[in-house]
Amino acid sequence: MTTQQVVAPEYLFFEAERERQFITGSEAVREAIKRANVDMAISYPITPQSESMHLVGDIYAQGYLKEYFRGESEFAVMSAVAGAAMGGVRVFTATAGPGTLRAFEVFPTWAGARLPVVCAFMTRGINSPLTIQPDTIEMAFLLDTGILMFHAESAQDLYDMILKAFVIAEQTDVHIPVGVFTDGFFVTHTREEVATAPADLKLPPYNPYSAPVPVMDMENVPVRQMRDPFVMKSNFISYAAHASWQQEILAAQERARKHVRRYLGGLLEAEHPEAAVLVVAAGTAVSQGREAVAAARREGLEVGLVKLKSLRPFPREELRMLGRQARALIVPEFNRVGWLAREIKSVVEDTTKVIDAPRVFGGMTMPPELILAQIRRCYA
């Protein structure tokens, strides 16, 4: 194994001197996993995610991980990841688009089993005719699986969020999976300066004995598989137990809020939040929004930018407050269905303030001029 020193998460995240590297988003994943003290990574190729797990394989060869292998399919990978997590080790994997959907059954299973798996999703289109291009539609499907969802705008976000995701996921009061999402190609295959902690530092190891469910290492009490299904029983109390179990997963999401605030600095970030018009976005739509906001402010228009970092838990109170004082919330998205605008409408008091546009998909880029046009309409 490569020699690394274990340091406190707070030191690794906030205090260690950082080095700037000019790297791709996929390489940022590699750099995060180098420092994450991951025991096991399991991979399966799918564009645009393949490169990141290939690079994780490279650092396995260098001794940064104890185990790495390729599964037979995305479903097999996610199932193997579940087994590893139940056995009490820290695991990582990544997928994208159709791979996400092929493995879909396992994501709510991870959450239901209280497994602190971290999975990177490099989002892409999923519908026919076949596309490999950027699109965030898969996130719409994952919103209600019980996993936590962070959305990276940049390679820097991707590096930081993956590292922090392990620490948030493994909190005893949370202990559910975290998906770290980034827009495929826009982030994974472009290069930017990323500030990384020294590679000879790493997170403390995962302590499975603080888990809210028993780790199944056969030396831990009660020394047997404890998660027998309720489904085979037909009585009220078995249904009530299952319902309460589901509620407990949602409760774990709620408990994650304070940890997200502590480690990510908040569920959202706002620039000029006092403005009458706000561009509210997640992922690379934030970057496009930032350009549009800068252009609008040069024109003298009072516009602010809200970057959503956490989608589960959703920053409902923060958005409700912003929605009260704003005249309009413009929601640009890289998908056809407009899931983010729907989410925002579900929490603001006056849904007519939410402008669910502009929206592009199929791999198209989003010129900031489209967002600027929406801003100008608010002032017309």
Next chain:
Amino acid sequence: MAVSEYQVRPGPEGYLPPAAASMGVELPERGAALVEGRVVPEEEAFQAIAEKLLAARNPVFFPGPAVLWAWKDGVAEKAEAVLKLMKAVGARAIPMPDYRPKYPMINPAVEINPNHPNLTIWHNRIDVGVFVGVHCHYANVALKIIRGGTDCYTIALCGEMGHEDAMITLRDVDIRKLERLTDIARALAAAGPLRTGVMPRAGTAV
């Protein structure tokens, strides 16, 4: 401090009550505790726990796997401290040895199961129940079901971060805290009787 106005009171709260965390009740930070959904200083919770246990008709501890087996150093000593506390407040124990759903074979006189804890509480007419050494997820599920269907007052002595669905919860409970709680209970008991009722029956609990 928790900002929720949601009260975590004894039930029955209804058909499918929400988890308290979903109602805005937040777990306490280190050094604090929860009493009925409110964050309070730990010392206040110690006092409240001792009073509740000493005033109970039929206080029962539900020790879970994490204190029933000597699976790591220090557990046997912690179990001893739990026994001393039980003795100080005159409580019985009904263990939670594992978490398998045991429908409908559960014997509520000898064990409690997190998936249908209400049966044990109804069968034994338990008015104050204490969870200790139960893995957090199972404790949360059981505490919520108890709140939904019974009027049992629940207390969680948690080795980790606590439980919103208990009426009183202490976090980071170690031997030192158990001993402190025992000392407070002994002092309170010495000051005069608090118990207003009598145990309805001895049952066959261990």
